[in-house]
Amino acid sequence: MAERFTSFAAFWPFYLREHAQPATRAVHVAGTWAGLLLVLAAILAGPWWLALLAPVAGYGCAWISHMAIERNRPATFTYPAWSLAGDLRMAWLATTGRLGAELRRHGL
Template sequence: MSGYSSFREFYPFYLNEHSDVQCRRMHFAGSTLVLAVIVLAIVSGNAWWLLLAPVAGYGFAWIGHFVFEKNRPATFTHPLYSLMGDWVMYWQILRGKVKI
């Protein structure tokens, strides 16, 4: 996989790596849980809950890749762009631009 000079250049690759609807659903579920964990930490005043955020986010996403998509997560080679891609895809799913 080659390097990318911008997120705009990377994002089409990212979407292609998430072509399986089940993988996208797993990402969406994990990202939703991350948001829920953050809210729980704020509401409870207990920052320890934040330790669950990466487990929820990456756990669901990686299951989506290894079980459904059958590929290696882009996080391993492009961690920042991959994180950005996950939240852009999440927003696009909410807006109906990416189907689940």
């Protein structure tokens, strides 16, 4: 990854390109929601260690999809905070039915 991003707005189109395959996006979205549900379950019902499984679920799904489907290096290793923000944004857009329009807006 030769590009260096200085804002999330500049990173976001790159993030979308790195998730060009629909299967990659589906696995990412499933992992993101699984991670969020684990955190919520830990907060509301316990036990606390459920929250420790959240990154395993979220990043495990994401990294496997990058290796097996997209065949690229996850942006998490270079841009961990923006990558997490991208995961959350993509999951929200997918869930609300607006991801397709966002992909088209960025030429994907």
